[in-house]
Amino acid sequence: MYLRGVSFTYAGGALPALRGVDLVVRRGEMVVVMGASRAGKSTLVKVLNRTIPSFQPGSLQGEIWLLGQRCEQETVADFAGRIGLVAQDFEAQLFSTSVECEVAFALEQFGVSPPEMRQRVHAALRSVGLEGFEERDPATLSGGEKQRLAIAAMLALEPELLVLDEPTTDLDPLGKEEVLAVLAGLRREGRTLVVVEHETIAAEMADRVVFLAEGRVLADMPAQAALRSPEWFRCCAVRPPDLAVLAHGLGWAEPVRSVEQAAARVRERLMPVQKDDRAAGQQQGEASGHDVLLVAEKLSLRYEAHAPPALANVSLTIRTGEFLALLGHNGSGKTTLAKCLNGLLRPSDGEVRWKGVPILSIPLAERAVAVGYVFQNPDHQIFADRVWDEVAFGPRNLGLSEQAVAERVRQALGAVGLLERCDDDPFWLTKGERQRLAVASLLALEPQVLILDEPTTGLDYNEQRQTMELICRLHRQGMTVIMITHTAWLVAEYAERVVLLHRGELLFDGPTHELFARDDLMNAARFRVPDIVRLGQRCGVRVRSVEELVRMVGRRSEDR
Incomplete structure (x- = not known):
């Protein structure tokens, strides 16, 4: 060619x-x-x-x-x-x-x-x-x-x-x-x-x-x-690859070709790790004392009578202020579980409760205000001819006055950086912009929980960072976030808690770093732990990103 x-x-x-x-x-x-x-x-x-x-x-x-x-x-x-x-x-x-x-x-x-x-x-x-x-x-x-x-x-x-x-x-x-x-x-x-x-x-x-x-x-x-x-x-x-960024950040002239080789070099520059020093990069706060929002109890679901179960006896509790990642290989039941959590799907067995009330008994308008859902493909939920009308659709259906609708639309579009595009056709936007528009449509409803199904799929790295910065800003403002993703570095850097599904069953529910330390579960889930996390494990430190390890190595080198 x-x-x-x-x-x-x-x-x-x-x-x-x-x-x-x-x-x-x-x-x-x-x-x-x-x-x-x-x-x-x-x-x-x-x-x-x-x-x-x-x-x-x-x-x-x-x-x-x-x-x-x-x-x-x-x-x-x-x-x-x-x-x-x-x-x-x-x-x-x-x-x-x-x-x-x-x-x-x-x-x-x-x-x-x-x-x-x-x-x-x-x-x-x-x-x-x-x-x-x-x-x-x-x-x-x-x-x-x-x-x-x-x-x-x-x-x-x-x-x-x-x-x-x-x-x-x-x-x-x-x-x-x-x-x-x-x-x-x-x-x-x-x-x-x-x-x-x-x-x-x-x-x-x-x-x-x-x-x-x-x-x-x-x-x-x-x-x-x-x-x-x-x-x-x-x-x-x-x-860029984690190891290349690490070598550049630490000023190594020679490249590193494996996690093991990088670990040997990093250990030379790290002081002995004190027991309480492992808190560097630790998952942010526990949510155990927060109010319970969603409870899924013994959920099971089959799409076809003789097909394997999409969900099998899954139970979990979600509290206010959590940032949770749903993980698992393709077809493991992540999207099915997420759609059950906001009532888009009715489980064959079991029940989802919102603040103690069965979610399927809650009127649709109230359900939309409680738990918002952003689809994996934003084009599956975008339909209006104008960005403004796309975001205004939900608040109008809640019966709000036009003045209240306008205020919510301005706030939502401003939050995702699309206010200046309010008169454009949504399909003139890039994939990343359409993803943010879908988020804005949900923000205008002011939900307490936001579920995002693969929010960074098809986006370049800059767009992924912009999307995650938006999600983190919403989380810091008190929103509970549930994110479905296959992207390992997103989980490492952002998620506080991980729920792992495998063939419809719940394999793990706990802190991200604990899951990443379980090779058996990682292999079962077909999930590749980020190189920088594996490197930290080999050096006896808990890190979420390359930048965090570079800062840690630099700080300890200065302390010597």
Whole structure:
């Protein structure tokens, strides 16, 4: 694959999405493309499979060679089966009534024989961990399972060039590693891979990393060199690797390649840890003395009569002022539990009580004021033509006066930094801005508990930090926060308490640091403890972030 001087401006666009891009990808390489939101990453991958300009018109300039062929008038159909694309909006690619039919569909169009088709379908599903899901309706899958299904549909075609736009976005941490391991295996077989990612886990397996910003290639370098250069990640709104940031913060000239190597260096600079010194980075205050808000008692739920339980005898208590993270692999029951907590789902057995009253007996308007729910995909709850009206919808339905509605809308939009966009169409906003708009819609109802389902999915690092700063500000003001996430560093830095689900059962309920010390539970939950937390454990200190450890090492070095 060869691009020279490629620029593209969408029809009606004021600025080019790509600006003079030069890029070479050799046969058998795995190249990871990284950058902030709107850097041009998705536009680039659409150029690679001819979606641009075939289906999205605009001005395309430059020289493009794909699979040894110079592209001028070629369309998507000319490369179908040879170039596969897993789009960022993976749900838009799914349409069949069963998982097996979804993977088989493209093979049928190419006239693959039934015996070979069955073999390819089963191999593709096995490679992404969906073996045994053949008869499931894709609509009933979790977000991460749908993502893996979209990848399997492409893998079954055995394309020469596979292009993936954020393919691991909705997967749990070890699920991400499994998918990337599959891609690495395909690369070893001679396949060429171009992967767009926001996280460095993909770069760890790549040959090269390409950094994009404002449609331009800022840098193109070997992956190992990139992983030792946190400044490139930061300038492209990507969270850099913990160990690279640590080495930079402590002024180490030589890079560290493992947690064990870093631990040996850190221990040299740490004074002996006193027993009470382990409080550095300790989880913030206990909530045991606070008022009880929600009680879930022996919740069980099945979506289908003969399906495994989505929840099995789950009980927990939530008090005022808590910041709680719901963890577990895809399909473990996190979203199901969260929807039971605010009455969106009725459990098959058990009960949820709000301040002692069964939540399903509370009128809907009162329930919305008690427990707000922000969906994983904000587009599933945004519907108005104007940002102001989107936020005003809830307060108006509470019967408030227009003056009171206006005051709440101004406060909510101001809290999320969108007041100046109040007259815009919500779908003109970026994904991060739409996420904040969904939060504002709930803030206008002034709920006591805010449930957020994967609030940072699909956001670049800067947008993730902005979202979490907003959530933390609300928490400091007294709001109880329940956050579903697969992002380990978010849990380490922000959550005070963790509830871990596995196959619908409650495995753990307690402080975050205690869970992170349990390798058995971490493995069962398919959760990868952040490198900096593992490093702290090996050094006998409890830390939540790289910055915290750097400060700790610096302080103790000065005390010597």
